[in-house]
Amino acid sequence: MIPNTALSRRQALGGATLLAALAPTGAQAESRAKPRPASGQAAPFLWGVATAGHQVEGGNVGSDIWLLETVKPTVFAEPSGDACDAYHRYREDIGITADLGLNAWRMGVEWARIEPEPGLFSQAALDHYERIVDYALERGLAPFLTLHHFASPRWLAAQGGFEVMETADRYAAYAERVGKALGDRLAGAVTFNEPNVVQQVTWSPTGYDLDARTMAVFNAMLQSAARACGSDKFSTFLYGDMQTLHPxxxxxxxxxxxxxxxxxxxYPVGISLAMGDEQGVGEGNLAERKKSEVYEPWLRLAAEHGDFVGVQTYTRALVGPRGNLPPPPGAELTAAQYEFYPEALEATIAYAARVSGKPIYVTENGVAAHDDARRVAYIDRALDALARARKAGADVRGYFHWSLLDCYEWLHGYSRPFGLVAVDRETFVRTPKPSARRYAQRVAEAR
Known part of the structure; x- marks a missing residue:
């Protein structure tokens, strides 16, 4: 059924009373449209799926990542193009999620669409995202918003991106516009998705370890993007100097x-972090050093600013005396070429909760697998790990499976299927997999 696009905000909130229970302690005045939960009512656990704007929407032509995908040379395997055409087909995706019996929807908004030129904010883009939020609420899904998921406006990258401290103020202005437009209907918001991911993936005592040819292509790609923007620099959230970007x-x-x-x-506001179960191997291993460098500065930030930590876990890492080690011989590898290890989630939840002292949302967890039976197995073992973490006392308030759809996986294009739902690359037809039904069954059993 096509929803009434003139649906009022109050009407949209009528079936979403769970949102009021999610407000953090000490939040400002109650939103005009959200009813309070009954006295003593516990906040509902959020069971959902995650998506990200650039990876599913398609046509994000004003973003820095789109430019990097299309310049020559490029390190991207293929351009995102139309992606899953979720910009136009969001009702179908929300419908699939609701039909699975879930109650939450993690979605992204794209800064490049909302502020296509410096200081020029698009009301049409904000209206579009409002329609998505309203339809999610209509279908009984609590909207959990991500404001920045790797991609930024290309004009920002041409001005130095997050290597320029003024970008923090630009981001705040963008966040203010998004909050004013959508805040009265949100169940939660993530400011940044995995700002530590490059550091996590490439961590070693000596830093990056890329061969000369790869570095040459990488640098040529950035130079080509800069020229395309008429700039002498091009710095993105993922591809810049970490020492300058992170502050x-x-x-x-x-x-x-x-x-x-x-x-x-x-509503609660937090940050999501890429987190692996860091397991030390051998005397003098650097697992604790790695955690102190890759995670703890961000966990301290979350403790001081915000209401929760978003844990995003896929596997473990073995860390020896010189840094990361390869997976053990004979270990099963996923389609993303890391170890199949769903149990990592138990350790990362416990660690994030202990260091930050904040509630936890699992904002991403899943597996790249061509054989969906392995996704079913991953879901079962990961949700068992989640249950153990909660039983041990971690304050976990939600779980979002990555991802609803087989979508664009950045440098690797469409070669790594993470979705509960397959997407035909030509027709965009969505086909739920057996793993979607298994996830729905586990959620029903957990309630």
């Missing part, structure tokens, strides 16, 4: 939390 992102997060809290609505 700006941290300040942007803090300012973003303030901006969102100043707007309408009472």
């Amino acid at each position: 700006t992102i941290m300040r942007a997060h803090a300012l973003g939390v303030q901006a969102l809290k100043a707007g309408p609505g009472r």
